[in-house]
Amino acid sequence: MAANLYVHFPFCRSRCSYCSLYSRAGSSPAARAEYVESLRVELDALVHDFTRTHTDPAPTLNTVYFGGGSPALCDLSPLRAPLKQWKKGQTCFPLFEFTVELHPLDVTPAKLDELKSIGVNRISMGVQSLNDATLRAMGRGYTADEAARAFELVKSRFDNAGIDLILGYPGDPTTKNAEALLAPLATWGLRHCSVYSLQNERGLKNVPDDDTVLDGIRSAARFLKSIGLERYEISNYAVPGFECRHNLAVWRGEDYIGLGEGACGRVGLSRTRNWWGQTPQNPNKHCGSATSVETVSEKEDIKERTLFRLRTRDGIDSSHFPEWQPALDRFVTKGLLVKIGESVYRLTERGTEVCDSILEELV
Numbered sequence: 001m002a003a004n005l006y007v008h009f010p011f012c013r014s015r016c017s018y019c020s021l022y023s024r025a026g027s028s029p030a031a032r033a034e035y036v037e038s039l040r041v042e043l044d045a046l047v048h049d050f051t052r053t054h055t056d057p058a059p060t061l062n063t064v065y066f067g068g069g070s071p072a073l074c075d076l077s078p079l080r081a082p083l084k085q086w087k088k089g090q091t092c093f094p095l096f097e098f099t100v101e102l103h104p105l106d107v108t109p110a111k112l113d114e115l116k117s118i119g120v121n122r123i124s125m126g127v128q129s130l131n132d133a134t135l136r137a138m139g140r141g142y143t144a145d146e147a148a149r150a151f152e153l154v155k156s157r158f159d160n161a162g163i164d165l166i167l168g169y170p171g172d173p174t175t176k177n178a179e180a181l182l183a184p185l186a187t188w189g190l191r192h193c194s195v196y197s198l199q200n201e202r203g204l205k206n207v208p209d210d211d212t213v214l215d216g217i218r219s220a221a222r223f224l225k226s227i228g229l230e231r232y233e234i235s236n237y238a239v240p241g242f243e244c245r246h247n248l249a250v251w252r253g254e255d256y257i258g259l260g261e262g263a264c265g266r267v268g269l270s271r272t273r274n275w276w277g278q279t280p281q282n283p284n285k286h287c288g289s290a291t292s293v294e295t296v297s298e299k300e301d302i303k304e305r306t307l308f309r310l311r312t313r314d315g316i317d318s319s320h321f322p323e324w325q326p327a328l329d330r331f332v333t334k335g336l337l338v339k340i341g342e343s344v345y346r347l348t349e350r351g352t353e354v355c356d357s358i359l360e361e362l363v
C-alpha cells in the first residue's frame with residue numbers, strides 16, 4: 001500500500017499582502033516546536049496504523065510534501081525518525097519525492113543540510129516576482145537579487161528545485177512584459193516553475209483585468225518553453241522528468257493523507273479536513289488530530305478522481321461517464337478540448353485558460 005502525504009506548517013515570518021492561505025505570523029519557537037512534536041506523534045501513529053492494517057511489510061510513501069506557511073521556520077529534525085520508518089521497506093524508492101516549500105529568507109546552508117538529513121530531495125521556493133517594488137508591496141522582505149542568491153544556494157545542494165511566481169499583482173510590470181522581465185531566470189537552472197494569477201481574496205485595489213493577466217501568463221509560458229520548461233498542468237511547467245509527482249498524484253486521483261492544521265486528505269471514500277485553529281476541547285495545541293471526515297459515494301469518488309485529471313496533460317477518460325459526452329463534444333467544437341481515441345479528452349491551449357468553467361459544467 002502506498003500513499004502520498006501532505007503536511008501543513010501554518011507559520012510565516014509575516015503576512016504577505018495578497019495571501020489568504022491558512023497561516024499566521026508571530027509564533028514563538030516554543031509553539032513551533034510543540035507543533036512539530038504533535039506532527040511527530042501523528043506520523044508515528046500513521047506508520048503504526050498502516051503497518052497494522054496492511055499486509056505489506058512496511059508502509060510506503062510515494063511522495064511527501066511539506067507546505068505552508070513556511071515549513072523551514074520550524075526545526076524539522078524531530079520528524080526524521082518517523083519519516084525513516086516510512087522509507088524503510090520502500091518498494092518504489094526511485095519514485096520517492098520529498099518536497100519542502102522554502103521562503104528565500106529561510107535559505108541557509110544549515111537549513112538546507114537539515115532538510116537533506118530528513119530525506120528532502122526537492123525544493124519549491126516562493127519567489128513570486130523579480131521586481132523589487134512589487135516584492136516590497138507584497139511584503140516579501142527580500143529583493144530579486146537576494147532571491148537569486150538564495151536559489152543559487154538551494155541549487156548547490158538540490159538539483160531538483162523550482163520556484164513559484166505570481167502575475168497580476170497591482171502595478172507589477174511583469175504582467176505586461178513577462179517574457180522580457182523574467183529573462184534573468186534563464187540562468188537559474190530551474191527544473192520547475194509554477195505561475196499563478198493573483199487570487200484577489202484580500203481586496204487589493206487596481207488589479208489588472210483578466211485579459212491582461214491572461215496575456216501575461218501566455219507570455220510567461222512562451223518564456224518558460226524557450227528555456228526548456230513544458231506546461232504539464234494549468235499553472236505548472238517543468239523540464240520533462242521534473243514534474244511535481246506529489247501534485248500529479250493528487251490530480252491523477254491517488255489517495256493522499258493530510259496532516260497538520262488546515263490540511264485535507266482523500267483516502268478511499270473518505271475526505272478529511274483537519275480543524276483550523278483551536279477547538280474548545282483542545283485550546284492550546286494544534287488540532288491536527290481533530291479531523292472531520294466525510295464519506296462520499298463510489299460514484300462521487302470516481303467522478304472527483306477523474307475530473308481532476310483534466311487539469312493535466314493526461315486529460316480525462318470519460319468512459320465511466322457517458323452523460324459527460326455531449327458537453328465534452330461541445331467543448332471540442334469550441335476548440336477548448338481535443339478528443340483522443342474513443343473517450344479521452346484533453347485541454348487545448350485555449351482550454352487551459354477556461355478549465356474552471358469546463359469543470360463547472362461537468363460537476
Ligand code: SF4
Pocket residue numbers: 011012013014015016019020021023068069070103126
Ligand atoms: S505567501 Fe507564504 S509566506 Fe506569505 S503569508 Fe502566505 S503562506 Fe505566508
